[in-house]
Amino acid sequence: YMGDEEEEGRGAYVCEEKKDGTIHGSTYYLTQRSFMPCEDLLYGRMSFKGFNPEIEKLMIQMNSRCKEEIEVDDKMEADVSDEEMARRYETLVGTIGKKFLRKRDQRVLQDEDEDGNSNTRPSKKAKKKFLKPQD
């Protein structure tokens, strides 16, 4: 949205303004008509003492983006503990590994499972036949 229209009319103007607001784009000087980059101004919408919680959240977000003073939250809780992560990975490796086995190896693996479990596979359900609509 922001920069495309400027590219079109570039040749017509003597004082061309570029996408980031600089004029006379030379390699050494940057000419800016705005005070924002000079003085590092804060975001214009503010709310205090919880009057508008959304604006207060926005304040923290915008001002930390400008100043790059993001406070690192050391107390970040892990959603999954390390032990569980290790356990999950152990089994995960096996599961993904099976995917890449060749067909012969897969069948061997299946036989092993059957012997080990001694579970009879449940018989397949009878294929559903086409039922004619009854008049």
Place this chain on the structure above:
Amino acid sequence: GRREAAEACVGQVVLPGDVLLLPAHPDEDGERLRLGAGAAPRGRLLCGPGLRRCGVGLLVTKCGLLRHRRAGGAAAGGAYWVDSQQKRYVPVKGDHVIGIVTAKAGDVFKLDVGGSEQASLSYLAFEGATKRNRPNVQVGDLVYGQFLVANKDMEPEMVCIDSSGRSSGMGIIGQDGFLFKVSLGLIRKLLAPKCEIIQELSQLYPFELVLGMNGRIWVKAKTVQQTLIIVNILEACEYMTAEQRKQALSL
């Protein structure tokens, strides 16, 4: 006008026509860099408002105090600008301003931003707006947006979304509240990081504040009386010293 080294004039009053000389800098081509003695600062020097580039240095175009910021952070290579005072706003691209809707002309709203021309705002420039889902904007509403196009050759255009399509706080400012106008210098003072006035006011009671770079401020507090107290303090604080302000706040 006089010609002096830029560093010598920092913090002093400069007048239009003065030329500020800068230390030896590499040629603009970039290919013919002068190596060795007189190492120029890395990055590009930011030539801010009130200054213009001329042959040997910077030409002052506004009267005021010359300010300087060292290299590092947003202004890589350092920045020079003139801190001038004015009441009349000139639209600048990227500035966030408060506009008053004066007319609806088809697909476009006309906003009064305090400049020489009215700014235009398309109805699609709101978050989540489509051709079928138009924003509910009436004549007389207050809108907080930023300038997409603002130069001396064209009518200024505003939008209420940023480049990624999110509103990030811009859009129609809600009901109630109080809008008033102050000088542009005060707005910059209030928006400076760690502004004492704002910090002191925030201790009083809950309120909401929107500051537009065009000199307009909108305040909303729980009662009309609280709102008016904040308005009076903000209007008067430009010419009050710190002690006078603390006295006014303690009452």
